[in-house]
Amino acid sequence: MKNFNAVGSADYYRPYFYRVYNWERVYEE
Known part of the structure; x- marks a missing residue:
């Protein structure tokens, strides 16, 4: 789940x- 953290700074910030x-x-809901 912390894989997106390795994507980038803004890239990982968005998904987070x-x-x-x-x-x-x-x-x-």
């Missing part, structure tokens, strides 16, 4: 925020 944000959204 998206994952956390998506998780919260999925949990709400």
Whole structure:
């Protein structure tokens, strides 16, 4: 799950925020 961290700085930042944000959204639904 920390593989995206090796992608890059902005590249890994996007999926990270998206994952956390998506998780919260999925949990709400």
